[in-house]
Amino acid sequence: xxxxIVLHVDVAASPxxxxxxxxxxxxxxxxxxxxxxxxxxxxxxxxxxxxxxTYVEHSRTGVRHGLVIALARPDVVxxxxxxxxxxxxxxxxxxxxxxxxxxxxxxxxxTRTVELxxxxxxxxxRSIIVGRYARESERMLDALKAYAERPGAAxxxx
Numbered sequence: 171x172x173x174x175i176v177l178h179v180d181v182a183a184s185p186x187x188x189x190x191x192x193x194x195x196x197x198x199x200x201x202x203x204x205x206x207x208x209x210x211x212x213x214x215x216x217x218x219x220x221x222x223x224t225y226v227e228h229s230r231t232g233v234r235h236g237l238v239i240a241l242a243r244p245d246v247v248x249x250x251x252x253x254x255x256x257x258x259x260x261x262x263x264x265x266x267x268x269x270x271x272x273x274x275x276x277x278x279x280x281t282r283t284v285e286l287x288x289x290x291x292x293x294x295x296r297s298i299i300v301g302r303y304a305r306e307s308e309r310m311l312d313a314l315k316a317y318a319e320r321p322g323a324a325x326x327x328x
Contacts, residue, residue: 173296175284175304179311183318185271185278189244191318192269192280193219201317208306211236232256232263239266246270261289263299280314282307 181188191201195214204210213226221241227234232255240248248268255261264287272279284303288296317323 173286177282181315182277185244202313
């Protein structure tokens with residue numbers, strides 16, 4: 171069962187600066203606080219981030235082993251993030267997260283698309299899972315916007 175979540179946010183910053191924030195996995199702690207289903211990004215391949223970079227995200231519900239699968243500055247970055255659920259008997263949620271950056275008159279429109287592959291055995295809680303992914307995507311976009319638009323933010327990303 172595949173589900174797609176698409177969210178947008180307009181940010182008053184350059185596409186390059188916002189793209190760089192999203193791609194600087196080593197510095198997520200600067201702008202994306204741990205909360206809810208995100209406890210931080212760790213075990214990141216050495217910089218610079220490129221196609222093939224790997225990372226790990228732990229949460230109380232499972233572990234995501236991420237891989238950068240597309241990177242074209244300043245237009246798009248995509249991640250494959252399969253999550254091994256806790257307990258393991260629940261299976262694995264497949265996810266592809268892509269973020270695109272389109273220049274606007276006032277800065278950049280960021281589009282975050284999450285494609286979820288949820289195991290059939292979780293069909294009774296599917297709406298809960300989709301809701302959690304959607305809320306986390308909203309939280310991430312809100313934090314990205316707030317950080318990128320703060321005074322003095324221009325050019326401070328990696």
